[in-house]
Amino acid sequence: MYIKSFDYDKIYGELIIRNRISGDKFKPYGMNGTKKLKDYFIDEKIPKDKRDEIPILIDNENIIWIVGYRISNLYKITECTEKVLKISFNNIQI
Numbered sequence: 001m002y003i004k005s006f007d008y009d010k011i012y013g014e015l016i017i018r019n020r021i022s023g024d025k026f027k028p029y030g031m032n033g034t035k036k037l038k039d040y041f042i043d044e045k046i047p048k049d050k051r052d053e054i055p056i057l058i059d060n061e062n063i064i065w066i067v068g069y070r071i072s073n074l075y076k077i078t079e080c081t082e083k084v085l086k087i088s089f090n091n092i093q094i
Contacts, residue, residue: 001088001089001090002067002068002088002089003087003089004086005077005084005085005087006064006065006071006076006085006087007075007076007078007081007083007084007085008081008083008084008085009081009082009083010074010075011059011064011075012059012061013059013060013061014059014060015057016057016058016059017056017058018055018058019053019055019056020051020054020056023036024036024056024063025037025063026040027062027072027073027074028070029070029071029072030073031073037056037066040069044069054066054068055067057087062074062075065087068089
């Protein structure tokens, strides 16, 4: 089971779970700037045949969470966070 918490007020529109799309980028937690999802998977040494199986949580604007790996820096909880959204995924095999 994977559980993450996000700043609810930073989420825009609907939450959707999908697989990666060519050209995807996100702002990994703890890093400055954006990173191509392909490069992130390479850096994390995720096998090519597993990359299309990893669920990705998005809102209407950005990648929020690469499930089982890292959240986006844009949605992290800070001292200014007023509402927290906690999301859990069960039975994900990566």
